[in-house]
Amino acid sequence: MLSCAIIDDEEINRLTLEHYISLTPGLQLMASLADSIAGLKYFQEGNRVDLLFLDIEMPHLSGLDLLRALPDPPEVIITTARQDFAVDAFELQVADYLVKPFEFSRFTQAVQRVLQRRRPAAAPIAEAAPASTDLFVKVNSKMVRVNFDEVLYVEALSDYVNIVTPKQKYIVYTTLKGLESRLAQFPNFVRVHRSYLLNTQHIESIEDNTANLRGGHYVPIGKSYQEGFFKSLQKI
Incomplete structure (x- = not known):
């Protein structure tokens, strides 16, 4: 049984989530709150839940700012009408990001994702689910x-x-240094040049300080990065 709470300033959205929760075995609603200020007070008073359904755009304190203010937040599923906060939300390790209006089937999928994230702790003898990439x-x-x-x-x-994949390229407004810090969770990504991050699992061969990748792609290995890079290859 997962205890859960709702924080959303729109009553119709709270009522919809309350209904979805009532239809879902294993969920127990503990609180349904109308704004982040009430939510902050709720947690500061020592209340705990396993799962929080959290809106983003609310008066005085946004949902993301509330999440940043909690020293030990629960699992969080974002429920919002805005798509453009997804990057910020996932940087805060939320479990899922639902864009309103969403159907019960999508709600159920998000809840299942939370259950999968919690399963290794609840049953340590089971094989842990792989982390999302x-x-x-x-x-x-x-x-x-x-x-x-x-x-x-x-x-x-x-x-x-x-960002280059075998099928597509994505031009993204960010710096390489900023993206490198976000990719720290992926050990296969290695800085090999001042201008390149390389996914080592796609290397087919290395010649003349150039990594030859699948699909005929080539990435140079900068002189100042060579020693650390070649040492890391010895561990593969």
């Missing part, structure tokens, strides 16, 4: 889900980066 990136005005296991390399382009 997906990240949302902003391409022009659209949020795109990218599987970074499939990414060959990332190339710096001034204030942008070029």
Whole structure:
């Protein structure tokens, strides 16, 4: 049984979530609150839940700011009418991001994702579910889900980066350094040049300090990065 709470300033959205929760075995609603200020007070008073359904745009304190203010937040499923906060939300390790209006089937999928994230702790003898390798990136005005296991390399382009997969390229407004910090959870990504991050699992061969990747792609290995890079290859 997962205890849960709702924080949303729109009554119709709270009522919809309350109904969905009532239809879902294993969920127990503990609180349904009308804004983040009430939510902050609720948690500061020592109340705990396993799962929080959280809106973003609310008066005085946004949902993301509330999440940042909690020292030990529960699992969070974002429920919002806005698509453009997805990157910020996933950087805060939310379990899922639902864009209103959403159907009960999508709600159920998000709840199942939370259950999968919690399963290794509840049953340590079971094999842990693999961590997601997906990240949302902003391409022009659209949020795109990218599987970074499939990414060959990332190339710096001034204030942008070029994320290259075997089938597609994504031009994203961010710096290579900023993206490198976000990819720290993926050990296969290695900085091999001032302008390149390389996914080592796609290397087919290395010759003349150039990594030859699947699909005929090539990435140079900078002189100052060579020693650390070749040492890391010995561990593969």
